[in-house]
Amino acid sequence: MPAKARTQTDAGVQLPHQPKAGYHHGDLARALVVAATRLVEAGGGGRLTLRAAAQAAGVSVAAPYRHFADREALLAAVLAEGFGELARRTDAARLAAAEPLAALAATGLAYVQFAAAHPRTYRLMFGPECDKASHPALMQAGHAALGVLHRAVADCEAAGLLRKGANVQQVALAGWSLTHGLASLHVDGLLAGTSADQDIGATASALNAMLLAGVRRDA
Structure with missing residues (x-):
C-alpha cells in the first residue's frame, strides 16, 4: 500500500486508517477504496x-462516479488492494526467512494468516461476486500474489533443494492449493471446533512441512 498511517490488527496484518471526512485533491479514489475495504471487512460485500x-x-454520493463506473469497479479496486497486500505480506515472510525451504514454508503461513485476518475480503478475492477477467488491474494483482509463491519454489530449485524431476510450476500449484484450501476451510468456519482450527498457524506450518517432505531432495 502507499505510505500512509496504518493500524495493526490482532492477527498482525496492517491496514490503512479510515480516511478523514475531507480529502486532498487527487486522493478521492484512494479514500473511497479505503472506505470500501472497511465496509467489506465490517460486513461483507453486501454492505x-x-x-x-x-x-x-x-464525500458526496456523486463523488465516486468520478473514478468508478459502478459498484463492481469499486469492488475490483478493493480486491486488487487485497491481492496487493497479500503479495506484500507473503513476500516479506519469504525474504525474512533464513534459507529457501524455510522461506517457502513462511510464504504459505503468511498466506493463511492473511486470510484469517481478513476473512470477508479473502472470500471476495476468490469468489464469483466480481467478474475478475473484466478488470485487468485486479487480474494483474492476483497473478503478482501467486508469483511470490512461485519465486519461493524457484529459489528452492536454484539451491538444489528440490528432488530430481520436481517441476517448479507444479510444486507452486500444489503449495497454493494447500494453503488456499486450508485458508478457505478456516474462513468459512468448516474447521470450527476441531484441533486444526484452534491454532491455524500451527496447522498451516504442519501441512507445509508435509508438502516440503514430499518435494525436497533427500539429504
Whole structure:
C-alpha cells in the first residue's frame, strides 16, 4: 500500500486508517477504496455500495462516479488492494526467512494468516461476486500474489533443494492449493471446533512441512 498511517490488527496484518471526512485533491479514489475495504471487512460485500462508500469517506454520493463506473469497479479496486497486500505480506515472510525451504514454508503461513485476518475480503478475492477477467488491474494483482509463491519454489530449485524431476510450476500449484484450501476451510468456519482450527498457524506450518517432505531432495 502507499505510505500512509496504518493500524495493526490482532492477527498482525496492517491496514490503512479510515480516511478523514475531507480529502486532498487527487486522493478521492484512494479514500473511497479505503472506505470500501472497511465496509467489506465490517460486513461483507453486501454492505458495499457507491453511496455507502461515499458516506464512509465523507464525500458526496456523486463523488465516486468520478473514478468508478459502478459498484463492481469499486469492488475490483478493493480486491486488487487485497491481492496487493497479500503479495506484500507473503513476500516479506519469504525474504525474512533464513534459507529457501524455510522461506517457502513462511510464504504459505503468511498466506493463511492473511486470510484469517481478513476473512470477508479473502472470500471476495476468490469468489464469483466480481467478474475478475473484466478488470485487468485486479487480474494483474492476483497473478503478482501467486508469483511470490512461485519465486519461493524457484529459489528452492536454484539451491538444489528440490528432488530430481520436481517441476517448479507444479510444486507452486500444489503449495497454493494447500494453503488456499486450508485458508478457505478456516474462513468459512468448516474447521470450527476441531484441533486444526484452534491454532491455524500451527496447522498451516504442519501441512507445509508435509508438502516440503514430499518435494525436497533427500539429504
